Amino acid sequence: MALTAVNSKKDNQSTQSEEVLVYNTKNCNLWYGDHHALKNINLEIKEKDVTAIIGPSGCGKSTYIKTLNRMIDLVPGVKTNGSIEYRGRDIFNKDFLVEELRTRVGMVFQKPNPFPKSIYENIAFGLKIHGIKNKQIINETVEKSLRGAALWDEVKDRIHEPAYGLSGGQQQRLCIARCLALEPDVILMDEPTSALDPVSTLKIEELIQELKEQYSIIIVTHNMQQAARISDKTAFFLNGEVVEFDATDTIFNNPADSRTNDYISGRFG
Template identity: 75%
Template sequence: MLTVERNRPMASSISPIKDNSIYTVRNFNLWYGADHALNDICMDIPTNKVTAIIGPSGCGKSTYIKALNRMVELVPSVKMTGSIDYNGQNIFNPKFKVEELRTSVGMVFQKPNPFPKSIYENVVYGPKIHGIKKKQILDEVVEKSLKGAALWDEVKDRLHENAFGLSGGQQQRLCIARCLAIEPDVILMDEPTSALDPISTLKVEELVQSLKKEYSIVIVTHNMQQAARISDNTAFFLNGEVIEYNKTDQIFSNPTDKRTEDYITGRFG
């Protein structure tokens, strides 16, 4: 009886801490066609913390955070059940506007994807589509966002040059700045450093640390050391399920599930 309990603990930890949650996810299932990609996810995301999601390739981590801002709907043949509440509102409610959700939930992608425009135009893209036209405000947004993304000093003299002239790491920080420019509450990061060199990775990681004072951050990562370094809470995903979700130091020092232990000690994945 006890061994069974130990090998298959409840997907118990809906939330590792009793704290304000910005997201409440309950019994969330997602299929790509017939492929059951996410299975009964129950997972809260706390406000102003860094939540890391780890797990082997194809376990549904990216799918999960793309569901949080409904970007996953861009994939045709996607089907979902269950609920995701953002600030107490169900994001799948037909009355809930997806554009509004994505305005307060920014996203940074795996591969830096700046627009083929100037650095300035990249940052003001978000404010502009939301109807902010005043040059003076836009200028301030650019400075604040680029400073927020620790890129200002490197690019302040060439704001009107094409963003494609930046290095990969700078492009990724530009994408973070572009995301900050709409002043979101949550930032979703989908393996933001997997295409970057170690030094750029370090800069992005430092950035995440400084951003969590103002933003709730969810970061998907392949890199377990990264999760251990920068996150407050960590969720381990496997085959579309949350195996374990707990405080990061707890997960890495004393995992309750055998599979989590196997994964973080590098026995598979």
């Protein structure tokens, strides 16, 4: 597993087109039983962008991001129609194995969820599950992943100690490193800083800006200032619909829809 090879492939794709899409959602609907949670979602998400998804609680933000790597499959009674294409392939197609999708599309959750293992084994675990047994490759990947998550210098002298000994912010960066170890193409983040203090939040935001050089990042956030700081594009969700999707600067300074302006102005939500 070579990060350089994957990154070289991504660089080649970027030079071929300025508008390469990682995701193209077309008329996607999702129901939890009788509850219509996502309504005719249409979104084109470009590679190596940071795409923020904002909106009030219950508007469908987390449902949408979990649908992008089919984590929603784990919820009983869910049904969908429409399509979500990942690099031109419909993720709902029976020929697209969910294991392949989740390897290429990593997920970082709201609360840090390190395994009850050492820092080292948190990173190595996924590699071993995927059949990597060469200790040198594992060691190199562990270090590269921790460096990629800006954590190596802080933990290199205690790498075999329990991950639960890390601070909350460090645990979240460890979870990002664990994601990077499998060399994803896309990183989904569901409110990754909502449980963190301001200093840790700043470190994660700085890390996101570094990671966008190599990865496409889609982040759900309740923090509109955060969306404004770190994202290239912003989608505003309301009542299961996409009200507006545009360049972040446009969304925050010249929104086309009055509902977007009301939300970012704090009139509701």
